Amino acid sequence: METQALEKTFATHDEFNRKPIAENIIKLLTSPIDLSPMVIDGGWGTGKTEFCQKLIRLMQQQHPDYQPVYIDAFRSDHSGEPLLALLAEIIKACTPPEGSDKKLIEKHKDRIRRIVKAAGFLMKTVAKAVVGHVLKQKWEDLLEEGISQITNDGQEAKNAAATVAGVATTLASHSIDATIDATVEALLKEQIEAEKNLETLKTCLKDLAEDKPKPIILFIDELDRCRPDYAVDMLEVIKHVFDIENVKVVLVTNTKQLRAAINHRYGAEVDAQKYLDKFLKYSFALPEKVVAQFEEERALVAIEYFKQLIRNSSMAGELRGLIGQEAILNLISDMIERNNLSLRETERLVRFLEIYHSLSHGLSAECAMAYRLLRVVGVFVFCFYPNLMDNINKNRTDAREFAQLFNIKSWPDIPINYGNCKHVDVIAVMLILHSKIEDSHLASLNAHDKVYWEKEINECFFGNPSFGHYYDGIDGVLSVLKNTFQVLSFEQAPQ
Structure with missing residues (x-):
C-alpha cells in the first residue's frame, strides 16, 4: 500500500471554500483534546478524498513537526489484514532517514522485530480460534454424513437410530470432547498470552511514535468502499490496538455505509450507530453547501x-x-x-x-x-x-x-x-x-x-x-x- 501523491492544495483548488473547515480540523488535531478516532463524514462522491489530501498538505505546511499519514483502506482490502496494513504505514512513517545514527537505526529495528512478533502472535491466535471452531464443525458434518450413509444403506430405522446413537455417544465422549477440551484449554492459555502481546504491541507503537516530536495522525480513507467484513475488522483493530498516546486516527468515510457493514457482520438487530458511538469520539459531515458567512451567499x-x-x-x-x-x-x-x-x-x-x-x-x-x-x-x-x-x-x-x-x-x-x-x-x-x-x-x-x-x-x-x-x-x-x-x-x- 502506497501513500497517495498529494498534488492539490486549498491555495490552488478551493471551489467550495472548505479551507476554513480544514483549518478548524487541524486546530483540533493539534490540540490536547482527546478526539481520536474522529470521523470526517460524507456521502459517496462528495469530494472526501480530495478534501482529505488537501487537509494533509495544509497540515504539513502549517505544522511540519506533525506526521500525517494517508492510508487508502480500499487498496489493502484484498490482503484481509488491516492490522498489517496500518502497522506498515506507521513503521514507514517512523523509519529514521538515511544517514541516521547507527544506534537509532538498531533501536528502530529492534522495535520493529517486537512489533512483528506481537502482531504475528495476535493473528495466529485468531486463526487458531477459527481452526478450533472449524474442527468441531467438521466432526458434526462427519456425523451427519454417517447418519445419511447408514440410512441410505437400507438398515431398519430402529437399528439405524441405535447405531447412530452409539456412534454419536462414542464420538462425543471421546474424540469430540477431548479435541474441544484441548482446543479450549490451548485457546485460554493463548488468550492470556494474546493480551500480553497486545499490550506489548501497543507499548512498542507508543515508543515508536514518541520518537517523533508530535503525534502521528493516520488519515484512513475509502473505508466505506471496502468489503463489509474488512471494514469492520479495520474498526476493531483501531478500537483495540490504536488507542495509544501519540497516535491519532481520522476516518474519512461514509458512516451510513459503515453502519451497513456493521449490520452485515452482526445482524440487523444490532444498533450500528451505538456500536460506532462506543469508540468514535467526534464526527462531523462535510457541508452540502459552499461555506459562506451569510445564508444568501450559500x-x-x-x-x-x-x-x-x-x-x-x-x-x-x-x-x-x-x-x-x-x-x-x-x-x-x-x-x-x-x-x-x-x-x-x-x-x-x-x-x-x-x-x-x-x-x-x-x-x-x-x-x-x-x-x-x-x-x-x-x-x-x-x-x-x-x-x-x-x-x-x-x-x-x-x-x-x-x-x-x-x-x-x-x-x-x-x-x-x-x-x-x-x-x-x-x-x-x-x-x-x-x-x-x-x-x-x-x-x-x-x-x-x-x-x-x-x-x-x-x-x-x-x-x-x-x-x-x-x-x-x-x-x-x-x-x-x-x-x-x-x-x-x-x-x-x-x-
Whole structure:
C-alpha cells in the first residue's frame, strides 16, 4: 500500500471554500483534546478524498513537526489484514532517514522485530480460534454424513437410530470432547498470552511514535468502499490496538455505509450507530453547501461544481449557455438540488451533456429555449432514471415516476408574482398532468390552479410558435425526450 501523491492544495483548488473547515480540523488535531478516532463524514462522491489530501498538505505546511499519514483502506482490502496494513504505514512513517545514527537505526529495528512478533502472535491466535471452531464443525458434518450413509444403506430405522446413537455417544465422549477440551484449554492459555502481546504491541507503537516530536495522525480513507467484513475488522483493530498516546486516527468515510457493514457482520438487530458511538469520539459531515458567512451567499456544492465543470469543459464555448442563461441554469440547479446529486453524479451529468451536444449540437444558444429545457431534462432522465426512460419510449408514462424525478409530493405553489414560476415546475406539472397512469397522491388540481398551469404550459410549449412541436401537444414534448434518448443511445447519426 502506497501513500497517495498529494498534488492539490486549498491555495490552488478551493471551489467550495472548505479551507476554513480544514483549518478548524487541524486546530483540533493539534490540540490536547482527546478526539481520536474522529470521523470526517460524507456521502459517496462528495469530494472526501480530495478534501482529505488537501487537509494533509495544509497540515504539513502549517505544522511540519506533525506526521500525517494517508492510508487508502480500499487498496489493502484484498490482503484481509488491516492490522498489517496500518502497522506498515506507521513503521514507514517512523523509519529514521538515511544517514541516521547507527544506534537509532538498531533501536528502530529492534522495535520493529517486537512489533512483528506481537502482531504475528495476535493473528495466529485468531486463526487458531477459527481452526478450533472449524474442527468441531467438521466432526458434526462427519456425523451427519454417517447418519445419511447408514440410512441410505437400507438398515431398519430402529437399528439405524441405535447405531447412530452409539456412534454419536462414542464420538462425543471421546474424540469430540477431548479435541474441544484441548482446543479450549490451548485457546485460554493463548488468550492470556494474546493480551500480553497486545499490550506489548501497543507499548512498542507508543515508543515508536514518541520518537517523533508530535503525534502521528493516520488519515484512513475509502473505508466505506471496502468489503463489509474488512471494514469492520479495520474498526476493531483501531478500537483495540490504536488507542495509544501519540497516535491519532481520522476516518474519512461514509458512516451510513459503515453502519451497513456493521449490520452485515452482526445482524440487523444490532444498533450500528451505538456500536460506532462506543469508540468514535467526534464526527462531523462535510457541508452540502459552499461555506459562506451569510445564508444568501450559500449554494449547494454540487451546483457550484457543475458551473466549474462547464467552465473547464473542453466544450465550454459551446455549452456556455447552460450557465450563461438564467432559465437553463435555474432548471439544472433545481434538478441537481431536488435529486441531491453528489459531486461524482454531477460529473456524470456534465459528461452526458457534453456527449449529447457533441453528437447533436442540441444545446447551443441558437436552439429555442423550449427545446433546450426539455433536452436537459432528457439527458437527466437518461443518466439517472433508466426505467422512466424505458416507459417514455414505450408511451407508458407514469405520473408517479415523474413526481419522483422532480421530487414532487404535492402540486407546486403558484408564485405570488404571476409569470415568475420555475421552468422545472412547469415541466413537472405538464408531464404529470398528461401522464397515462395517474398518481393517487396528487389530487386533482382545483379549477383556479389548473387555469394558471395550463396558461404557463401553453406559453412555454403547447402554444409557443418557437417550439415546432407545439401543435402535437404532449406527444411533441415526449418526442423531444425520446429524440434525446436516441442520440445518447447512438441510434441517430451525428448531425
